[in-house]
Amino acid sequence: MFRPFLAKAWKFAVIAIVLLIIPRFLGIYTIYIYSWLLVYLIAAYGLNLILGYAGQISLAQAAFMGIGAYVMAILVTRGVSFWIALPAGALLSFGVGLVLGFPALKVKHHYLAMVTIGFNFIMYKLFENQEAITGGYYGIFDITRPGIGSLRFDSDLAYARVIAMVTLFMIIIMYWILNTRWGRAFKMIRENEVRAEIVGVDVRAYKLIVFAIGSAYAGVAGGLLAPLLGYIEPSLFELMISFDFLLMVLIGGRGRFEGPLIGIAVVILLPEFLRITHQANLLIFSLIAVIVLLLAPEGGASLWDWIFKRVTGRKPPSLTK
Amino acid sequence: MILQLIIGGTATGAIYALMAMGFSLLWQTSQTINFAQGEFVAAAAFIMLIFYDALKLPYVISLTLTLIVAVGILGVLFRKVVVERLIKTGLLSLICATIAVGIMVRNSLIFYTAESMAFPSIVSKEAIPLLTIRISPLDVLNISLAALVIIALQLFIRKTKPGKALQAVAQNRDVAEVLGIDVGRMSTLAFAINAVIVTFAAILVAPVYAAKYNMGLALGLRAFYAAIIGGFNQTRGALIGGLLIGYIEVFTIAYITTQYSEVVILVIVIGIILFKPEGIWGTKEVWSREL
Numbered sequence: 001m002f003r004p005f006l007a008k009a010w011k012f013a014v015i016a017i018v019l020l021i022i023p024r025f026l027g028i029y030t031i032y033i034y035s036w037l038l039v040y041l042i043a044a045y046g047l048n049l050i051l052g053y054a055g056q057i058s059l060a061q062a063a064f065m066g067i068g069a070y071v072m073a074i075l076v077t078r079g080v081s082f083w084i085a086l087p088a089g090a091l092l093s094f095g096v097g098l099v100l101g102f103p104a105l106k107v108k109h110h111y112l113a114m115v116t117i118g119f120n121f122i123m124y125k126l127f128e129n130q131e132a133i134t135g136g137y138y139g140i141f142d143i144t145r146p147g148i149g150s151l152r153f154d155s156d157l158a159y160a161r162v163i164a165m166v167t168l169f170m171i172i173i174m175y176w177i178l179n180t181r182w183g184r185a186f187k188m189i190r191e192n193e194v195r196a197e198i199v200g201v202d203v204r205a206y207k208l209i210v211f212a213i214g215s216a217y218a219g220v221a222g223g224l225l226a227p228l229l230g231y232i233e234p235s236l237f238e239l240m241i242s243f244d245f246l247l248m249v250l251i252g253g254r255g256r257f258e259g260p261l262i263g264i265a266v267v268i269l270l271p272e273f274l275r276i277t278h279q280a281n282l283l284i285f286s287l288i289a290v291i292v293l294l295l296a297p298e299g300g301a302s303l304w305d306w307i308f309k310r311v312t313g314r315k316p317p318s319l320t321k
Numbered sequence: 322m323i324l325q326l327i328i329g330g331t332a333t334g335a336i337y338a339l340m341a342m343g344f345s346l347l348w349q350t351s352q353t354i355n356f357a358q359g360e361f362v363a364a365a366a367f368i369m370l371i372f373y374d375a376l377k378l379p380y381v382i383s384l385t386l387t388l389i390v391a392v393g394i395l396g397v398l399f400r401k402v403v404v405e406r407l408i409k410t411g412l413l414s415l416i417c418a419t420i421a422v423g424i425m426v427r428n429s430l431i432f433y434t435a436e437s438m439a440f441p442s443i444v445s446k447e448a449i450p451l452l453t454i455r456i457s458p459l460d461v462l463n464i465s466l467a468a469l470v471i472i473a474l475q476l477f478i479r480k481t482k483p484g485k486a487l488q489a490v491a492q493n494r495d496v497a498e499v500l501g502i503d504v505g506r507m508s509t510l511a512f513a514i515n516a517v518i519v520t521f522a523a524i525l526v527a528p529v530y531a532a533k534y535n536m537g538l539a540l541g542l543r544a545f546y547a548a549i550i551g552g553f554n555q556t557r558g559a560l561i562g563g564l565l566i567g568y569i570e571v572f573t574i575a576y577i578t579t580q581y582s583e584v585v586i587l588v589i590v591i592g593i594i595l596f597k598p599e600g601i602w603g604t605k606e607v608w609s610r611e612l
Contacts, residue, residue, distance in 0.1 A: 055413050059420070103595040110354040110416055111594055114545050118587040121542075129580050239538070243424055250417055279428045286425040293418045294406055 012172055019164040023157055032228075035160045037268045038167040039224045044248045044260035045174050046217025051246075052255025053178065053186040054210035055193075060100070060116035061245040063123035064093045064215040066237030068222025073140040073232050074133065082146030086166075086223040093219025097212035105207050112211070120239045127234035139233030143226045163224050170220055175257070177213070186210060190255065247282075250289040253296070253304055262304055325454045326571050332460035334567020335467035336526045340544035341551065341559035342471065343518035348553050349491035350511040353404055354416050357423035358519065359541020361395050364426050365516075365523035366440065366532040367433055373441055380441060388520050396516030400509050423537070430534035442528035463525045470521050471560060474514070478556075483510060491554075543570075546590045552600025561601060 019038075023031050043061050050058045068089035075085035100119055104112035127134045134140065145152070145159045153162045177183055185206050188196040197203050226232050244267060252263025266288065271281045296303035308314075340358055347353045355361070368390050372383035403422060407415045444458040478484040489497040490507045498504050522540075530536065543566055551562025566586060573582045593600065 051413075051417075057413070057416060103591050106595065106598060110356075110412070111549065111598075113354075113356065113416060113420075114542070114549065115587075115591060115594070117542060118546075118583070118590070122581075122584050122587060125580055125583065243420070246417070246420060247424065250421065254417075279431045282424055283428040286421045286428065289421040290403065290418055290425065293414055293421070294403070 008175070012168065016165070016168050019168055020161050023160040023164070026160075028156065031156045031160050033268070033272065035156070035163045035228050037264055038160075038163050039221050039228060040245075040248070040268060041260055041264050042167055042170050042224070043218040043221035044245055044252075044264055045171060046214035046221070047245050047249045048252075048254060048256075048260045049174065049177075049186075049217070050211055050214035051249050052253075052259065053183070053190055054207050055190045056101075056105070056207055056211055057110075057113040057246075058116045058211065058214060059113055059239070059242045059246060060120040060123070060215070061218045062237045062239065062241035063116075063120040064097065064218035065222035065225065065241070066123055066127055066232075066234075067093045067096060068219030069226040069232045069237065070127065070134055070140070070222075071219075072223040072226040073143045076143050076227070077140060082144075082227065083148075086220065089223040090216045090219040093222075094212045094216035097215030098208060100215075101208045101211035105204055105211070116242075117239065120237075120242050124234055124238050127237060134234070137234065139231055140226075141231045143230050143232065145227045159228065163228065166220065166224060170217060174217075178257070182206070182209075244282075244285075247285045247289050251285065251292055253292070322454075322575075325456075326575055327568070328454075328456060328460050328464075330568040330571035331564060332457075332463040332567070333529075333570065334547075334564035335464050336522050336563070337540075337543045337547045337566050338560045338563025339467050339470060339518055339522045339525075340540065341547035341563045342474065342556055343515035343522075344544050344548045345551075345553050345556060345559045346491075346511050346518075347515055348548075350487055351400075351404065351508040352408065352412065354412065354419065355515070356416060356419040356541065356545075357426060357537075358515075358544050359537035359539070360423040360426040361391075361516070361519040361537070362523045362526065362540050363430060363532070363534065363537035364395060365391050365520040366527040366536070367430050367534075369520075369524060369527075370438055370440070370532060371433070374438070380443060384520075384524065387524075388517060391516040391520045392513045394516075395519065396513035397509055400512040404508075404512070405505070423541070427535055427537060433534070435534060437531040437533045440524075440527035440532045442524075446528060459529055463529070466521065466525060470518065474518070475556070477514075483507075487511060543586075546586060548600075549590055550593050550601060555600070558600050565601075 023034055026034055043065055046064075047058060047061050050056050068086075071089035071092055072082070072085045075088065076082060100115065101112065104115040127139075128137055130136070145154050146162065147153055153159045178186070185196065185201045188199070188201060189203055189206055193203055222237070225236070229236075248263035248267045249260060250263070251266050252259035252261065267285055270284070271278075274281070274284075292303055296306075340362065344355060344358055347355050365387060369383055369387040372378045372386050373380060376383075378386070399422070403418050404415065407418050442459060442462070444462045446457070446459055448455040448457045450456075476484075478488055486497070486502045487507050487510060489500065489502055490504055494504060497507075526540065527536070544563070547562035547566045548559055549562070550565055551558030551560065569586055569589065570582055573585045577585065
């Protein structure tokens with residue numbers, strides 16, 4: 001089960017070095033965008049797992065990000081280490097994901113979509129109104145960045161590298177999950193639920209696990225986001241952000257390993273070039289998402305493959321078999 | 322006080338019921354879960370505003386034109402361009418697409434105005450004192466007009482030929498097709514009816530809360546909750562579910578909590594999903610094909 005993973009290990013090493021070197025050449029603002037992009041990428045990978053590999057919808061990625069971020073903020077401002085707070089936030093997101101997914105997955109998947117929308121609403125209200133814990137409307141300030149021993153990662157550059165390494169770690173974990181027995185079960189469920197059941201896959205348990213893992217990814221993203229900004233407030237985790245994540249995954253093509261990369265590039269980088277209002281951006285993204293869905297309903301990545309082929313005349317490289 | 326709350330709850334609940342009915346109609350006849358339902362209401366309200374507020378047309382003419390545009394765009398065009406193509410590839414793509422369409426609608430309305438717009442109504446918005454309580458004419462209008470639309474819809478489905486064909490498609494698509502019913506056309510009809518329903522929901526709800534580009538989200542959610550509580554495959558379920566949501570909302574805000582009224586509703590909805598997934602009134606789904 002480790003063999004395909006080890007075979008690719010050198011590739012991951014190269015990516016790690018590239019990710020560490022890139023921020024060296026970026027300015028103050030672009031380092032910030034780079035960090036932001038990587039944080040969102042983790043949450044988008046989580047949603048891609050839920051949406052693309054298990055055929056479920058979650059519209060609560062922002063809320064799970066919020067859980068991770070608030071756990072980080074609350075623990076770090078009370079003196080707990082970043083390296084404990086990060087997995088703690090992920091674990092809590094995982095647990096809440098299990099509890100939330102359980103009733104919804106008993107029935108058809110649009111229930112999960114609805115329940116997650118409602119859940120995001122509720123979490124937002126909790127963040128806003130539980131002032132004693134979350135700081136209410138104003139949020140939590142002075143969230144320090146991590147260090148290891150005497151080595152501090154306080155600068156934007158250093159923290160961008162921390163984020164890059166955590167992101168890579170999360171992506172490698174995702175890659176590993178998808179290439180194990182679990183990953184094959186996920187794909188089987190996506191392709192044919194009934195057949196998976198006949199072969200003996202416990203479809204519901206797997207769906208629940210996928211949902212929880214995807215939520216935990218959002219928790220990690222939130223945990224990284226809090227020290228990046230230095231403060232958090234409820235509006236960072238409102239429902240609209242969850243919609244952003246859905247659009248990212250849809251644009252990139254759900255169920256493809258590189259999908260979130262494409263989606264995030266479009267959703268985060270395009271506004272930087274266009275410089276138009278957030279609403280105008282969302283209008284464009286939702287339009288792209290619908291077009292991608294209409295042209296390639298099975299998942300947008302095949303559309304990007306087609307474009308790649310048209311432009312370069314070569315077959316697109318594949319990250320997964 | 323209680324009587325006043327009941328009237329208020331019935332008035333908002335009637336609007337949710339109306340929307341939920343359109344919702345379950347689309348589900349039954351076209352296996353479409355329309356996550357843009359709330360945004361459709363917002364869109365209809367804004368189309369109405371364009372005719373009434375910007376072009377200064379009389380109310381009835383504005384409403385007629387709004388109905389025509391809504392049926393064209395939110396009904397027929399939406400079905401032809403988005404639904405018809407994606408229905409073949411499965412529910413997931415379709416749900417994603419309707420969510421994306423919802424985001425699209427919401428963010429295009431903001432180009433008309435980001436402000437809350439006062440919305441016209443044919444009755445006065447001032448509450449009238451009646452014995453010990455105050456009754457809003459808007460509530461009375463909402464209850465009666467919603468009831469009228471619901472009765473009209475029921476009569477259409479039960480008494481007319483296209484209505485019966487629609488029912489046949491809802492009950493069993495394949496058999497309906499064998500019997501010579503044009504299933505595609507019936508599906509388009511369902512979307513057109515839904516467009517009419519959301520237009521009426523819009524002219525009822527917008528005078529109460531004012532029209533705003535993001536008004537659709539909460540509305541659509543409530544309609545969906547109503548459909549879940551009542552059961553997706555029963556029109557009367559949508560009615561009961563809508564009214565229940567209306568009452569729960571009004572009473573929790575009055576007696577328990579204002580900040581967490583959403584939470585209370587959601588807890589009940591999750592409870593229903595857990596213990597009676599077919600809804601209070603609905604029956605178990607029997608589809609000839611698995612979705």
